[in-house]
Every structure is written in structure tokens, then in C-alpha cells.
Amino acid sequence: xxxxxxxxxxxxxxxxxxxxxxxxxxxxxxxxxxxxxxxxxxxxxxxxxxxxxxxxxxxxxxxxxxxxxxxxxxxxxxxxxxxxxxxxxxxxxxxxxxxxxxxxxxxxxxxxxxxxxxxxxxxxxxxxxxxxxxxxxxxxxxxxxxxxxxxxxxxxxxxxxxx
Amino acid sequence: xxxxxxxxxxxxxxxxxxxxxxxxxxxxxxxxxxxxxxxxxxxxxxxxxxxxxxxxxxxxxxxxxxxxxxxxxxxxxxxxxxxxxxxxxxxxxxxxxxxxxxxxxxxxxxxxxxxxxxxxxxxxxxxxxxxxxxxxxxxxxxxxxxxxxxxxxxxxxxxxxxxxxxxxxxxxxxxxxxxxxxxxxxxxxxxxxxxxxxxxxxxxxxxxxxxxxxxxxxxxxxxxxxxxxxxxxxxxxxxxxxxxxxxxxxxxxxxxxxxxxxxxxxxxxxxxxxxxxxxxxxxxxxxxxxxxxxxxxxxxxxxxxxxxxxxxxxxxxxxxxxxxxxxxxxxxxxxxxxxxxxxxxxxxxxxxxxxxxxxxxxxxxxxxxxxxxxxxxxxxxxxxxxxxxxxxxxxxxxxxxxxxxxxxxxxxxxxxxxxxxxxxxxxxxxxxxxxxxxxxxxxxxxxxxxxxxxxxxxxxxxxxxxxxxxxxxxxxxxxxxxxxxxxxxxxxxxxxxxxxxxxxxxxxxxxxxxxxxxxxxxxxxxxxxxxxxxxxxxxxxxxxxxxxxxxxxxxxxxxxxxxxxxxxxxxxxxxxxxxxxxxxxxxx
Numbered sequence: 001x002x003x004x005x006x007x008x009x010x011x012x013x014x015x016x017x018x019x020x021x022x023x024x025x026x027x028x029x030x031x032x033x034x035x036x037x038x039x040x041x042x043x044x045x046x047x048x049x050x051x052x053x054x055x056x057x058x059x060x061x062x063x064x065x066x067x068x069x070x071x072x073x074x075x076x077x078x079x080x081x082x083x084x085x086x087x088x089x090x091x092x093x094x095x096x097x098x099x100x101x102x103x104x105x106x107x108x109x110x111x112x113x114x115x116x117x118x119x120x121x122x123x124x125x126x127x128x129x130x131x132x133x134x135x136x137x138x139x140x141x142x143x144x145x146x147x148x149x150x151x152x153x154x155x156x157x158x159x160x161x162x163x
Numbered sequence: 164x165x166x167x168x169x170x171x172x173x174x175x176x177x178x179x180x181x182x183x184x185x186x187x188x189x190x191x192x193x194x195x196x197x198x199x200x201x202x203x204x205x206x207x208x209x210x211x212x213x214x215x216x217x218x219x220x221x222x223x224x225x226x227x228x229x230x231x232x233x234x235x236x237x238x239x240x241x242x243x244x245x246x247x248x249x250x251x252x253x254x255x256x257x258x259x260x261x262x263x264x265x266x267x268x269x270x271x272x273x274x275x276x277x278x279x280x281x282x283x284x285x286x287x288x289x290x291x292x293x294x295x296x297x298x299x300x301x302x303x304x305x306x307x308x309x310x311x312x313x314x315x316x317x318x319x320x321x322x323x324x325x326x327x328x329x330x331x332x333x334x335x336x337x338x339x340x341x342x343x344x345x346x347x348x349x350x351x352x353x354x355x356x357x358x359x360x361x362x363x364x365x366x367x368x369x370x371x372x373x374x375x376x377x378x379x380x381x382x383x384x385x386x387x388x389x390x391x392x393x394x395x396x397x398x399x400x401x402x403x404x405x406x407x408x409x410x411x412x413x414x415x416x417x418x419x420x421x422x423x424x425x426x427x428x429x430x431x432x433x434x435x436x437x438x439x440x441x442x443x444x445x446x447x448x449x450x451x452x453x454x455x456x457x458x459x460x461x462x463x464x465x466x467x468x469x470x471x472x473x474x475x476x477x478x479x480x481x482x483x484x485x486x487x488x489x490x491x492x493x494x495x496x497x498x499x500x501x502x503x504x505x506x507x508x509x510x511x512x513x514x515x516x517x518x519x520x521x522x523x524x525x526x527x528x529x530x531x532x533x534x535x536x537x538x539x540x541x542x543x544x545x546x547x548x549x550x551x552x553x554x555x556x557x558x559x560x561x562x563x564x565x566x567x568x569x570x571x572x573x574x575x576x577x578x579x580x581x582x583x584x585x586x587x588x589x590x591x592x593x594x595x596x597x598x599x600x601x602x603x604x605x606x607x608x609x610x611x612x613x614x615x616x617x618x619x620x621x622x623x624x625x626x627x628x629x630x631x632x633x634x635x636x637x638x639x640x641x642x643x644x645x646x647x648x649x650x651x652x653x654x655x656x657x658x659x660x661x662x663x664x665x666x667x668x669x670x671x672x673x674x675x676x677x678x679x680x681x682x683x684x685x686x687x688x689x690x691x692x693x694x695x696x697x698x699x700x701x702x703x704x705x706x707x708x709x710x711x712x713x714x715x716x717x718x719x720x721x722x723x724x725x726x727x728x729x730x731x732x733x734x735x736x737x738x739x740x741x742x743x744x745x746x747x748x749x750x751x
Contacts, residue, residue, distance in 0.1 A: 123583065125220050
């Protein structure tokens with residue numbers, strides 16, 4: 001089973017590097033894009049640690065997802081500096097462009113996950129959006145929606161566009 | 164530098180520089196100069212450096228071109244503009260005047276006092292040779308091979324350095340208490356917060372050197388860098404710096420020929436505000452839910468895995484090598500008597516020049532906003548300055564002459580915090596801002612202690628009531644009572660300081676609260692439930708634009724006749740207000 005092989009590899013690194021449950025979950029999330037319940041139960045048995053401890057951590061930190069996440073991630077910074085420059089509106093329009101229902105953060109077709117970050121410290125180029133790892137400063141709802149829509153068409157991110 | 168190497172090109176590649184396409188700018192410079200054999204044509208060697216943030220991010224990409232020690236700086240450079248600079252400036256010697264930085268850049272930079280930010284924007288953050296070139300690791304060498312541990316600590320105490328992360332506790336004293344603990348194992352942690360990113364991206368070796376000296380001083384053999392995984396560039400540059408330091412023998416075994424050993428490990432934090440609280444941060448490193456611990460025992464007594472632990476942030480550590488090298492007296496000569504040295508802030512909001520600034524402690528707010536910041540955007544009136552993030556206080560325009568230091572801020576019920584500074588103008592609503600911060604804190608409250616868990620929730624509900632015009636006078640009294648309770652009974656700083664924006668806001672902007680409650684009006688026109696849109700008939704030309712943009716179909720009217728807005732159908736999106744070219748829509 002492919003999944004079990006992946007889990008074994010993660011467990012191996014975990015044991016060798018004397019990692020913590022957080023690092024273990026971070027690696028699992030990196031491997032699957034989210035934390036599959038089977039994976040958590042598997043680790044719980046192997047390490048003899050109650051699954052509730054894993055879920056306790058997974059639900060505490062917003063970086064962990066218990067449902068599959070999208071292929072791409074768009075993050076809107078919602079710190080104070082971005083807030084007064086209209087981050088709310090950007091978030092709202094991106095969510096509506098991806099047809100996200102209340103409480104959802106991932107598009108139905110798994111193309112995108114939308115996240116909001118607390119301050120990322122790039123206040124001088126507020127408002128800020130991050131597409132996968134690319135930071136966009138001084139942005140607005142129109143540009144961010146365009147980024148997300150462009151993706152849907154091409155399927156893959158092709159590079160940074162200058163105005 | 165020899166004559167042969169007479170052209171230097173420095174391109175800003177911090178987070179903002181990269182976001183503006185800095186990497187392409189740099190590579191196009193390299194490509195054009197190499198392809199066209201320009202070095203041979205002008206008989207000069209060209210060198211290229213990627214540098215960290217110099218603070219003026221709104222004009223990125225910033226590019227320095229230095230020819231025969233003559234430096235000029237270009238602003239807002241895009242990859243397509245590089246060719247002309249190479250052609251006219253590098254080949255023919257005439258700078259492209261219209262792309263150069265203007266007075267605002269000069270006044271932004273010259274009114275600051277850059278100490279820890281000094282090398283950011285000058286040296287290549289990925290080169291240890293550049294750092295060694297500015298006397299890097301000499302402080303560590305002197306401290307570890309020539310000074311006793313208590314001498315190092317004494318120097319830091321004498322300098323008056325206080326923690327740049329939040330509470331402002333004396334760094335040297337913290338180290339001294341930790342060192343005096345009987346345990347043999349001790350830990351030292353560097354927290355890299357959001358405001359520290361430019362330091363990690365612009366001069367990561369200074370943080371590593373500070374951590375190394377701290378580790379030596381308290382007798383720790385292991386240091387941790389706690390940083391959010393999402394700060395990719397900071398992580399990459401710090402990791403590179405650690406590897407280079409290891410290769411040079413500055414980290415590892417028998418450092419500088421002594422028996423001192425030191426190793427640094429990353430601990431990847433997650434998106435949680437509570438992790439700025441030191442005991443919560445330790446829980447997170449230990450792999451648990453980041454919930455603060457009860458104190459005492461303090462972290463310096465029982466911290467990470469129960470061992471004495473020092474936590475400082477990256478800015479505090481960046482100061483350490485300079486203090487050791489230049490002396491405690493040099494450091495304490497900057498700033499005020501009680502708050503020595505400098506402090507880095509991200510100046511943002513409604514000022515002309517937003518960016519990363521470093522100022523001597525005690526600088527009046529007026530000089531920061533109107534000097535470095537160049538004044539208010541659109542010359543609007545300043546309403547308030549918020550320092551210290553969501554837990555900080557609001558400083559009204561009437562107090563702008565106050566100096567920014569630990570004492571003054573604590574007197575008015577605010578904190579220095581890690582270095583956020585947001586400027587608000589008359590378009591910003593104090594109640595709405597306070598509600599925004601409370602929303603954030605309520606979400607980020609870890610939920611361990613009831614005063615914070617329930618208090619932030621109840622405060623948010625009451626503030627929402629005010630912004631929606633449903634509040635009564637007694638709600639203000641309840642808010643005040645809750646603030647007091649949370650301040651005295653919360654477990655950690657998050658709950659204790661959560662009411663700061665409310666209390667300072669109420670102290671200085673009581674009228675605004677009362678107008679919301681009594682008249683059900685928002686003077687700034689921000690609180691949606693309290694504003695109405697209407698057409699000023701005299702001004703309306705009947706152009707139909709507002710009717711077209713209205714998503715709710717609330718605007719009716721015929722061509723060339725005054726339109727009207729149906730208040731019941733209006734969703735208060737403000738689209739008509741923005742679209743109208745005759746100023747005929749009234750928002751109140």
C-alpha cells in the first residue's frame with residue numbers, strides 16, 4: 001500500500017530525528033496535503049499515543065487540515081495593516097470567485113484552498129496576498145481574483161506577471 | 164575594492180523586493196552585462212549583490228548602482244527598465260534621472276538611526292564573507308575566547324538592553340537569572356516574529372552570532388530558532404547562515420579553540436498568535452498545543468523540557484554582537500535613560516512613506532509620522548497611532564509629542580510590543596478598529612483560562628453591538644468591567660493586554676463611542692449598519708452610472724433626472740458612492 005509506505009517513511013524520520021508530534025503532523029500534511037484520519041490512527045497505534053492527542057494538536061493550529069486541501073493555496077494576509085487597506089474585501093471576493101460556502105476553505109474541484117494569515121510582516125506593501133510561495137504586495141481584489149481565475153484555466157502557475 | 168571592480172549593482176531581494184520582481188531585475192542586469200561584453204567596453208569589473216530590505220518597500224524594486232564609489236539609487240525598477248540603465252548609466256555614465264529616488268527616500272532614510280538594520284541593504288545576506296567584512300563574528304570570538312560568562316552578562320546588563328519582543332524585561336538580567344540556576348542543561352531560544360523577518364532576510368548572521376554569544380553567556384549548548392514555516396525566505400537565509408557558520412567553525416565543537424560547544428536547531432512554528440507568549444512557544448517546541456503555563460516557575464527557572472531557558476527575539480539578538488564589539492556605553496548613549504538603544508518598527512497605514520524604520524528609543528511620534536513617514540497620505544488629518552499590534556494601545560493625535568519608549572507607552576496603557584505601528588486617519592472608525600483587534604484576539608485566544616476565553620468573546624459581542632447600533636450605555640460599563648477583570652485574572656499576556664485598544668480608545672475617543680450608542684451614527688462612516696446612502700438631488704446629473712453599478716437594484720431614476728436610492732433595498736456596499744463622478748451620493 002502506497003499510503004503505508006509513506007507513513008513508514010515519515011515514522012522513520014520521526015524516530016531518527018526525535019521529532020515531536022507537531023513535526024510528525026507537519027510531515028504528514030506535507031505528504032498528503034491534509035491529515036487523513038487513517039494516517040493519524042496508524043501513527044497512534046504505532047507510537048501508542050491516543051489519537052485524541054493528535055487531533056488535539058491538529059485542531060489547535062490552523063495550519064493543519066482534516067479535509068483534503070486544494071492543489072494551490074491562496075493566502076490573504078489579514079493583519080492590521082492589510083485590514084485597513086481592505087483585506088476583508090479581497091478575501092470575500094476570492095471566496096466568492098471560487099464559490100466557497102460558509103465554513104469551507106477549499107474549492108469543490110480541489111483547485112484552491114483559501115487561507116487567511118495573521119500578520120506576515122510585510123506591512124509596508126499591504127495589502128498582501130500569497131499565491132503558493134509567491135508574495136504579491138500592494139494588491140487588490142481584482143488582481144487576486146485574476147490570479148485565482150488564471151490558474152483555473154491553465155491549471156498550473158506559469159510565473160509572475162508585471163503590470 | 165580595486166579599480167578593476169568599479170561597478171557594483173545592489174538589488175533589493177527581501178520579501179517585498181522579490182514580490183516586485185527583484186530576482187528578474189538582478190538576473191537581467193547580469194545577463195545584459197555579460198552578453199554584451201560590457202566589462203571589456205568600459206574596462207571595469209562589474210559585481211552584483213542581492214541585498215536585504217532597506218525599508219522603503221513601497222518603491223521596490225530598489226537598485227543601487229555604484230560606479231567609482233559614486234552611489235545612486237533607482238526606485239520602482241521593473242525588469243524592462245534594466246536595459247536603459249545599462250545603456251545610459253553603466254555604458255555612458257549618465258544616470259537615468261527620472262527613475263532615481265526622490266527627496267522622500269532621502270528624508271525617509273536620513274531621519275532614522277539604523278543600527279541593527281544598518282547592514283540590511285548593504286551586504287549580501289547569503290554571504291558569510293560579506294558579514295565577516297563588517298567585523299562579523301568578532302564579537303563572538305572576543306566573548307567566547309577572551310571574556311568570562313559573567314563579564315558578557317555584565318556588559319549586556321550595563322548596556323540597558325531590554326527585550327524587543329514584548330514585555331521589555333532587561334536582557335542581561337534574564338540571562339543572569341538563567342545562568343544562576345543549578346541545572347547543567349540550559350536552552351536558549353530565538354523567536355523570529357513577523358517584524359523580525361527583514362532582519363532574518365537582510366542580515367541573518369547577526370542573529371546567529373547573537374544567539375551564539377547568548378548561549379555562551381548562560382552556558383547553553385543548544386539553541387533553537389523558532390520561526391513560522393511560512394516565512395520561506397527567512398528560513399532559507401537563516402539555514403544558509405547556520406551552515407556557513409558551521410563550515411567556519413563558529414558553531415559546533417570547541418568553538419574558537421575553547422571547550423565551548425554550541426548547536427542550533429530550527430523549530431517550525433505554526434500560524435498561532437499565542438506562540439508569541441514564551442511559555443506557549445515552549446509548549447509548541449515540545450510538540451503540544453501552544454497553551455501558556457502558569458508562572459512561577461518562570462522559563463529562566465523551568466522552561467523548555469523543564470530546563471532553565473532564555474527566550475529573546477531576533478531583534479534583541481541582533482543587538483548583542485554590536486554591544487559586545489562597541490561596548491555597553493555606546494549602546495546606552497542611544498535612546499533614553501531607561502529605554503536605551505534603538506527599535507525597529509513597521510510603519511504602515513495612512514502615511515505617505517510606509518516601510519521598515521529604526522529609530523532611537525524616545526523619538527516623538529510626530530517625528531516618526533511627519534518626519535520619516537513624510538506626513539499623512541493625501542494630507543488628511545491624523546486620528547490615532549496604534550503601536551504594539553492587537554494588544555497595543557491607541558495614541559491620539561493630541562499626544563504625538565510623546566516620546567516612544569517603554570515607560571511612556573506603559574503609562575498610557577500600551578506596549579512597545581514587537582514593532583507594529585499603524586497610522587489611522589479620520590476615515591477610520593475607532594470602535595470598528597477595536598472590534599477588529601478583539602475579533603483577532605478572540606480567535607487566537609488559546610482557551611485555557613476562562614477570563615480570556617470568555618472575556619474576549621463577550622467583549623467582541625458588545626463591541627459588535629455598538630457598531631451595529633444596538634448598544635446601550637450600560638454596555639460600555641460592562642466592557643470596562645470585563646477589561647479590568649481580564650487584566651487582573653488572565654493567565655498570560657494575551658488576555659491581560661487584550662483590552663488595551665478598548666481602554667485607550669475609550670480614554671481618548673469617548674465621544675466616538677457615545678455617538679455610536681446615543682445617535683446610532685458612525686462619524687467616520689465605516690460601520691455599515693449605521694450609515695445610509697442618499698442622492699444629493701442638486702448635484703445629480705442623471706448619468707445613470709450609479710444605477711448601473713448598484714448590485715442590489717436599489718437605485719432608480721430616469722436619464723438626466725435626479726436618481727434615488729431605496730434605503731430598504733440598499734445593501735450599503737458603497738458602489739454608487741465610489742462610482743459617482745459628481746459627488747452626488749451622500750454617505751452618513
